[in-house]
Amino acid sequence: MSDHGSGAHxxxxxxxxxxxxxxxxxTRRFGQDPVNVPMIRHWVEAMADDNPIxxxxxxxxxxxxxxxxxxxxxxxxxxxxxxxxSVRPDGEPTGMDExxxxxxxxxxxxxxxxxxxxxxxxxxxxxDRVSVEEVVEAISPEKxxxxxxxxxxxxxxxxxxxxxxxxxxxxxxxLRFRPAEKPAQEPAGKPAGKPEGExxxxxxxxxxxxxxxxxxxxxxxAREHRLVIQRCADCKSLRHPPGPCCPQCGSFAWDTVExxxxxxxxxxxxxxxxxxxxxxxxxxxxVVELTExxxxxxxxxxxxxxxxxxxxxxxxxxxxxxxDLSLPAFRPADADAKER
Amino acid sequence: MSVLPGAAAIAGIGATEFSKESGRSELRLxxxxxxxxxxxxxxxPSDVDGMVTFTADTSSEIHIARNLGIGELKxxxxxxxxxxxxxxxxxxxxxxxxxxxADVVVCYRAFNERSGTRYGLGQADRPVDVSADRAAxxxxxPFGLSTPAQWVAMFARRYMHEYGATSEDFGRIAVIDRxxxxxxxxxxxxxxxxxxxxxxxxxWIAEPLRLLDCCQESDGGQALVVVSADRARDLPHPPALIxxxxxxxxxxxxxxxxYYRSEITGIPEMGLVGRQLxxxxxxxxxxxxxxxLYDHFTPLVLPQLEELGFCPKGEGKDFVADxxxxxxxxxxxxxxxxxxxxxxxxxxxxxxxxxxxxxGTSVNQPGDVHNVLVTAGTxxxxxxxxxxxxx
Ligand SMILES: [Zn+2]
Numbered sequence: 104m105s106d107h108g109s110g111a112h113x114x115x116x117x118x119x120x121x122x123x124x125x126x127x128x129x130t131r132r133f134g135q136d137p138v139n140v141p142m143i144r145h146w147v148e149a150m151a152d153d154n155p156i157x158x159x160x161x162x163x164x165x166x167x168x169x170x171x172x173x174x175x176x177x178x179x180x181x182x183x184x185x186x187x188x189s190v191r192p193d194g195e196p197t198g199m200d201e202x203x204x205x206x207x208x209x210x211x212x213x214x215x216x217x218x219x220x221x222x223x224x225x226x227x228x229x230x231d232r233v234s235v236e237e238v239v240e241a242i243s244p245e246k247x248x249x250x251x252x253x254x255x256x257x258x259x260x261x262x263x264x265x266x267x268x269x270x271x272x273x274x275x276x277x278l279r280f281r282p283a284e285k286p287a288q289e290p291a292g293k294p295a296g297k298p299e300g301e302x303x304x305x306x307x308x309x310x311x312x313x314x315x316x317x318x319x320x321x322x323x324x325a326r327e328h329r330l331v332i333q334r335c336a337d338c339k340s341l342r343h344p345p346g347p348c349c350p351q352c353g354s355f356a357w358d359t360v361e362x363x364x365x366x367x368x369x370x371x372x373x374x375x376x377x378x379x380x381x382x383x384x385x386x387x388x389x390v391v392e393l394t395e396x397x398x399x400x401x402x403x404x405x406x407x408x409x410x411x412x413x414x415x416x417x418x419x420x421x422x423x424x425x426x427d428l429s430l431p432a433f434r435p436a437d438a439d440a441k442e443r
Numbered sequence: 444m445s446v447l448p449g450a451a452a453i454a455g456i457g458a459t460e461f462s463k464e465s466g467r468s469e470l471r472l473x474x475x476x477x478x479x480x481x482x483x484x485x486x487x488p489s490d491v492d493g494m495v496t497f498t499a500d501t502s503s504e505i506h507i508a509r510n511l512g513i514g515e516l517k518x519x520x521x522x523x524x525x526x527x528x529x530x531x532x533x534x535x536x537x538x539x540x541x542x543x544x545a546d547v548v549v550c551y552r553a554f555n556e557r558s559g560t561r562y563g564l565g566q567a568d569r570p571v572d573v574s575a576d577r578a579a580x581x582x583x584x585p586f587g588l589s590t591p592a593q594w595v596a597m598f599a600r601r602y603m604h605e606y607g608a609t610s611e612d613f614g615r616i617a618v619i620d621r622x623x624x625x626x627x628x629x630x631x632x633x634x635x636x637x638x639x640x641x642x643x644x645x646x647w648i649a650e651p652l653r654l655l656d657c658c659q660e661s662d663g664g665q666a667l668v669v670v671s672a673d674r675a676r677d678l679p680h681p682p683a684l685i686x687x688x689x690x691x692x693x694x695x696x697x698x699x700x701x702y703y704r705s706e707i708t709g710i711p712e713m714g715l716v717g718r719q720l721x722x723x724x725x726x727x728x729x730x731x732x733x734x735x736l737y738d739h740f741t742p743l744v745l746p747q748l749e750e751l752g753f754c755p756k757g758e759g760k761d762f763v764a765d766x767x768x769x770x771x772x773x774x775x776x777x778x779x780x781x782x783x784x785x786x787x788x789x790x791x792x793x794x795x796x797x798x799x800x801x802x803g804t805s806v807n808q809p810g811d812v813h814n815v816l817v818t819a820g821t822x823x824x825x826x827x828x829x830x831x832x833x834x
Contacts, residue, residue, distance in 0.1 A: 309584075315578045372596040382587045
């Protein structure tokens with residue numbers, strides 16, 4: 104909240120950043136060596152993978168292959184440039200270097216890889232030559248994370264064979280962030296007991312919601328930073344937590360309305376023990392009553408535990424603890440007014 | 444007229460020692476408690492033909508029946524919702540006996556709740572599935588609201604706001620529990636009373652709850668034997684007649700987090716239990732001489748007193764501060780030391796204390812007790828009993 108108006112939030116900066124979406128970070132480049140048995144042997148030994156189809160011709164044929172195949176997880180290995188290139192760059196700035204510079208300009212100087220998803224199209228066999236190219240798929244708005252405010256950068260790496268046919272794609276996500284400067288009072292703050300300077304250490308994920316047919320819509324909307332309330336399509340009554348059937352009229356038909364994001368603290372807890380490593384303590388958990396009338400369990404941000412009061416007006420805020428989870432939080436409404 | 448009131452009685456009680464590390468399996472604890480209760484009732488394992496426990500118990504009746512030589516069972520049943528099940532097991536047994544479905548039914552609960560799976564650590568890291576029960580935690584655990592103390596603290600804060608109750612008002616409950624436990628050799632906190640100053644000096648767990656507002660965690664087992672009132676009269680101990688036995692789940696009921704009702708300072712499911720108990724027994728709160736009220740956390744004792752008609756709404760704190768719950772008071776309470784002082788056996792040890800009060804054998808016996816009211820877990824679908832002496 105203290106960063107409003109800084110460069111990282113200006114529309115001009117945002118435009119420059121979003122211009123990277125769809126752009127190539129890495130032009131198609133072939134690996135140094137074709138797919139080969141010695142590298143496969145080193146890999147499966149290091150990984151302790153004893154599947155015989157990687158090294159034993161007859162076992163591979165029995166498994167329906169024409170001969171030995173490379174482990175799918177080696178796709179990236181075939182295109183790595185090796186140690187020398189990583190310590191002695193060739194001096195030609197890549198798209199990646201440029202984007203990294205732009206992010207550093209916004210203060211996002213630290214980086215942590217958050218996830219990698221592979222999709223494999225066909226198995227590689229000895230003799231295949233593999234290339235890789237990388238394109239920016241998405242740059243998220245700034246999100247508050249346990250590590251600090253940052254942006255998730257999603258790129259897609261496409262692996263092709265010599266004929267240009269796609270053999271695998273990899274969706275790769277990094278968090279580029281501003282290291283947190285001080286322990287925040289909010290739930291995304293630093294873990295209790297961690298000394299300063301260890302901020303970059305990743306906080307364990309918050310407990311996952313159990314998603315099912317009846318509640319998925321709410322968490323999906325939250326990922327888009329929309330706080331929705333389930334509404335009966337027949338009698339129009341609102342309900343939360345959601346469920347498949349309207350207790351007022353018995354209808355199974357429902358839709359949602361988007362909450363205005365205003366309410367007041369109905370009750371609250373300041374949690375001290377036991378400490379879950381995903382949260383900073385003391386942790387303020389509240390039941391907020393929305394102006395629409397429904398209540399929800401949530402976290403309060405931007406307020407000291409001692410300053411929380413029942414009846415306090417609050418407005419919607421968002422917490423993005425990790426790329427797969429966004430949760431509504433609330434902050435004092437009067438603090439918001441003062442800031443303006 | 445209901446066939447239930449007075450038809451059945453608790454004729455035997457039995458427990459293991461209460462500890463922090465039993466060093467034995469939960470099944471063995473259950474077997475020991477069940478055998479002790481059968482022996483206390485002057486019966487043999489082969490006399491038992493029904494068993495009831497909690498869905499939360501890990502030892503099915505078949506394991507106990509097999510190990511103790513109970514043999515054939517004609518009735519077996521389980522009650523859900525954690526500690527809310529306690530008195531519900533006795534209701535099941537009493538209904539089975541009253542209808543002739545079974546003759547001798549044992550209710551039991553045994554666990555290594557301290558040395559094994561600790562409920563107090565919360566739900567945060569339990570496995571995720573798509574069941575409605577698990578999905579209910581989706582509205583809590585991602586926000587860090589995952590332990591029983593935190594769930595209760597949310598109610599307690601609102602109660603303080605509406606009625607002006609304070610941390611000291613909660614602390615008085617702990618002081619009484621521990622005073623009674625201090626005189627009970629079976630209690631974990633035997634010989635260790637606390638003062639209100641000790642309570643106020645104890646650290647925060649989940650504000651407004653301090654450490655000494657929170658029940659201990661225990662290993663142990665407790666069992667009860669239910670037979671017909673007629674049969675009980677022929678057994679060694681004076682029967683504890685079951686005049687009332689009721690369950691209750693309120694409107695818009697959730698597990699520990701019914702925060703969405705128009706008001707959250709009461710415990711409507713306990714009010715529902717109380718109304719049934721008085722209707723069944725044809726008694727009023729004025730006819731009840733002692734109470735064993737579920738005390739996993741001190742704040743929810745106050746609204747229980749209100750819901751059960753012992754004092755008006757919002758005046759639980761005054762009722763307690765006036766000394767009514769002490770041994771010489773209007774309604775001696777948790778004479779065994781409660782779960783805070785004796786042991787946390789999911790409310791089943793409180794039912795055993797209710798039986799001792801009727802027998803006149805409590806270590807803190809407050810004189811003649813004709814009727815005692817016992818409750819099960821608060822914040823969850825719950826249950827209650829009125830036990831009475833034979834006329
Ligand atoms: Zn409806």
